[in-house]
Amino acid sequence: MRAMKSWIMAATVVAAIVGGTALVETMSTRSALAQPGGHLDDHWRFHEGRWSYWNQADRRWYYTDGLHWFFHNGTVWAPYHFDKGFGRKGFERGAYRAPGPEVQVVVPNHKIYVAP
Numbered sequence: 001m002r003a004m005k006s007w008i009m010a011a012t013v014v015a016a017i018v019g020g021t022a023l024v025e026t027m028s029t030r031s032a033l034a035q036p037g038g039h040l041d042d043h044w045r046f047h048e049g050r051w052s053y054w055n056q057a058d059r060r061w062y063y064t065d066g067l068h069w070f071f072h073n074g075t076v077w078a079p080y081h082f083d084k085g086f087g088r089k090g091f092e093r094g095a096y097r098a099p100g101p102e103v104q105v106v107v108p109n110h111k112i113y114v115a116p
Helices: 002-033
Strands: 043-047 050-055 060-064 071-073 075-078
Touching: none
Parallel strands: none
Antiparallel strands: 043 050, 050 060, 060 071, 071 075
16 A cells, blocks of 8 residues: 555656646647747837837837837838827827927837847
């Protein structure tokens, strides 16, 4: 009887280790797929100390400094006027209005994430 309990305990420990390994492997595979170029979904990414949002439909990055929204045009950040798909559906802008040309906006200068 004592040997049977030992075998059951050993089988339980092995099952827990295998299950934990499978769970970690599944989670790491999902995060690897959430990279630009290897995914099909919108997502947030923390890069160079800032969070930016990748919109797959627009195929560009978005960023907010808490006052204004910006998009990356492939070279630099520019104020976003909500003229693309991002921010039209499932997004609450509240009373925010994009700044007009007469408003001096300091655009961010951090780089965007580029997949290796």
